[in-house]
Amino acid sequence: MAGTRIAIAVWDGVEELDFVGPFEVLTAWNGYSERDIEVAIVAERADVVRCAHGLRVLPDVTWDELEHPDVLVVPGGGMTPHHETGALVDNVRKLAANGTLMTSVCTGALAYANAGLLEGKPATTHWGALEGLAAFDGVEVRADERFVDAGEVITAQGVSAGIDMALYIVMRLDSAEVAAKVRRYIQYDPKPPV
Amino acid sequence: MAGTRIAIAVWDGVEELDFVGPFEVLTAWNGYSERDIEVAIVAERADVVRCAHGLRVLPDVTWDELEHPDVLVVPGGGMTPHHETGALVDNVRKLAANGTLMTSVCTGALAYANAGLLEGKPATTHWGALEGLAAFDGVEVRADERFVDAGEVITAQGVSAGIDMALYIVMRLDSAEVAAKVRRYIQYDPKPPV
Numbered sequence: 001m002a003g004t005r006i007a008i009a010v011w012d013g014v015e016e017l018d019f020v021g022p023f024e025v026l027t028a029w030n031g032y033s034e035r036d037i038e039v040a041i042v043a044e045r046a047d048v049v050r051c052a053h054g055l056r057v058l059p060d061v062t063w064d065e066l067e068h069p070d071v072l073v074v075p076g077g078g079m080t081p082h083h084e085t086g087a088l089v090d091n092v093r094k095l096a097a098n099g100t101l102m103t104s105v106c107t108g109a110l111a112y113a114n115a116g117l118l119e120g121k122p123a124t125t126h127w128g129a130l131e132g133l134a135a136f137d138g139v140e141v142r143a144d145e146r147f148v149d150a151g152e153v154i155t156a157q158g159v160s161a162g163i164d165m166a167l168y169i170v171m172r173l174d175s176a177e178v179a180a181k182v183r184r185y186i187q188y189d190p191k192p193p194v
Numbered sequence: 195m196a197g198t199r200i201a202i203a204v205w206d207g208v209e210e211l212d213f214v215g216p217f218e219v220l221t222a223w224n225g226y227s228e229r230d231i232e233v234a235i236v237a238e239r240a241d242v243v244r245c246a247h248g249l250r251v252l253p254d255v256t257w258d259e260l261e262h263p264d265v266l267v268v269p270g271g272g273m274t275p276h277h278e279t280g281a282l283v284d285n286v287r288k289l290a291a292n293g294t295l296m297t298s299v300c301t302g303a304l305a306y307a308n309a310g311l312l313e314g315k316p317a318t319t320h321w322g323a324l325e326g327l328a329a330f331d332g333v334e335v336r337a338d339e340r341f342v343d344a345g346e347v348i349t350a351q352g353v354s355a356g357i358d359m360a361l362y363i364v365m366r367l368d369s370a371e372v373a374a375k376v377r378r379y380i381q382y383d384p385k386p387p388v
Contacts, residue, residue, distance in 0.1 A: 017218035017357075017380060020249070024211035024353065027247035041249065048252060053221035055214070055235065056252040058242060106381075126381060146385040158381030159218065160357065163211075168387040179388040186211060187300075187320060187352030190384040191340040193362040194373040 003036035004173060007069040009088060009108075010043050010059060013078020015052045017159050018105045022073045025166035025182055032181040033174055042066050044087055052077045063091050069100050071169065075162065076106025076126060084114045092117070102153045103169060105162035109133055109155040121150040126158030163188065197230035198367060201263040203282060203302075204237050204253060207272020209246045211353050212299045216267045219360035219376055226375040227368055236260050238281055246271045257285050263294050265363065269356065270300025270320060278308045286311070296347045297363060299356035303327055303349040315344040320352030357382065 006026050008019050023039060030037040043049050043059035050056050072095050074088070081088035092115040096102050104112055109125040110132060112118050119138040124145050134141045142148050147156035147165040149172070156165035167188070171179040200220050202213050217233060224231040237243050237253035244250055266289050268282070275282035286309040290296050298306055303319040304326060306312050313332040318324075318339050328335045336342050341350035341359040343366070350359035361382070365373040 015218075016214050016221075020210050020214035020218075023249060024209075024214075024247065027210075039248075053218065054233075054254075055217060056254075058250040058252070060248075060250075127378075146383070146387075157383075158379075160380045160382045160384065163354065164385050164387060171388055176388050183386055183388055184321075185352075186354045188354045188384075188386055189340070189351075190354065190382075190386075191358050192377055192382055192384075193340075193358060194365055194370050194377055 003038060004071065005067060005069045006037065006039045006071045006073065007042045007066055008039065008073040009075065010041055010049045010051070010057060011078070011081045011088065012050050013052050013080070014049065014075050015077035015106060015159060016055045018075030018077060018108070018162055019073065021160060021162035022105065022166035024186060025163060025170065028182045028185050029170050029174070029178065031185070032178050040066065040069075068098060069095065071101045071103060073162075074102070074104045074108035074111050076108045076158070079107055079110060082107065082111035082114060086111070086114070089114045096152070103156075103165065104154070105156045105165060106158045112153055112155065113139060117153050121153060122148050123150060123153070123155040124148045124157055125155060128158070197232060198265065199261060199263045200231065200233045200265040200267065201236045201260055202233065202267040203269065204235055204243045204245070204251060205272070205275050205282065206244050207246050207274070208243065208269050209271035209300060209353060210249050212269030212271060212302070212356055213267065215354060215356035216299065216360040218380060219357060219364065222376045222379050223364045223368070223372065225379070226372050234260065234263075262292060263289065265295045265297060267356075268296070268298045268302035268305050270302045270352070273301055273304065276301065276305035276308060280305070280308070283308045290346070297350075297359060298348070299350045299359060300352045306347055306349065307333060311347050315347060316342045317344060317347070317349040318342045318351050319349060322352070
């Protein structure tokens with residue numbers, strides 16, 4: 001495989017760690033892989049994006065400019081773009097129809113549910129959004145799994161779960177050996193003090 | 195305590211997760227605390243900062259504008275500002291002399307070592323920088339501790355360790371109960387797949 005193109009969606013209200021966790025893991029992957037890993041932050045407009053807790057970031061490309069990605073990461077946070085009629089859901093539908101591996105962190109799963117991608121599939125989301133996800137017909141909610149690989153769609157639990165899921169993406173698309181190197185690079189030996 | 199003012203240092207080359215991990219935890223703290231928690235991203239200039247893996251962020255304030263913080267977080271990454279003559283080391287010295295709680299993630303500890311804050315103190319850093327830290331006279335390097343509380347200075351291991359350290363800061367300055375709520379908010383039940 002010559003290269004892997006990854007897009008990470010952001011918008012005003014996106015939760016900071018939801019997208020920076022996967023960004024860190026997936027960009028670090030590039031340092032340990034034989035293939036070229038490109039990670040682009042994508043938004044509706046080229047303007048500054050104000051995240052959920054006030055961090056301001058600049059997207060790399062707009063959705064209109066985005067080259068077809070092999071992998072999409074949809075984080076959670078402020079949910080307006082995830083609604084059935086939201087712009088994000090439209091973009092998600094198009095990519096899913098063209099073979100992109102769809103992945104989400106936190107309430108990003110709701111965008112996939114609204115796009116109809118989770119019908120008849122297992123999925124997870126942030127604990128605070130489990131009921132919302134269960135309200136969609138045919139979604140088999142797995143509250144206790146850190147992330148769920150349903151083949152064309154991978155969903156993860158809330159916020160920090162994106163780190164675990166991104167390491168899994170490296171494992172699935174590359175190898176456990178390379179994923180272990182990335183884990184070591186980010187020194188991911190978590191010890192929550194509470 | 196009326197409020198707690200936190201500053202997180204960034205510069206061209208700062209490692210993304212090093213500072214966004216603590217940013218997420220410390221801004222989420224605000225939602226569960228009776229006090230007002232303010233978190234500001236601080237840089238030399240107001241311009242866009244290009245992080246280690248290409249993420250572009252905007253600082254909230256410059257070092258000249260920064261109101262005296264109760265807590266400083268110095269992340270790691272590209273190390274030029276951490277050198278003995280670096281601008282960051284100058285700023286660090288001034289804050290340490292005025293009672294700010296000094297905290298670091300990853301190679302941020304080297305800025306503190308260069309500022310002379312770690313003489314006779316236990317400290318840790320990213321595994322790749324342990325030798326560099328040990329080269330400073332009088333630093334008692336603790337390679338295997340996730341983070342080290344030396345009183346006025348708290349240092350953490352690499353990249354992802356900032357999440358654990360920031361939860362500890364919430365615990366130390368507030369309570370274990372509040373820190374547990376923040377942990378639950380970010381659903382920090384890590385399960386590395388490799």
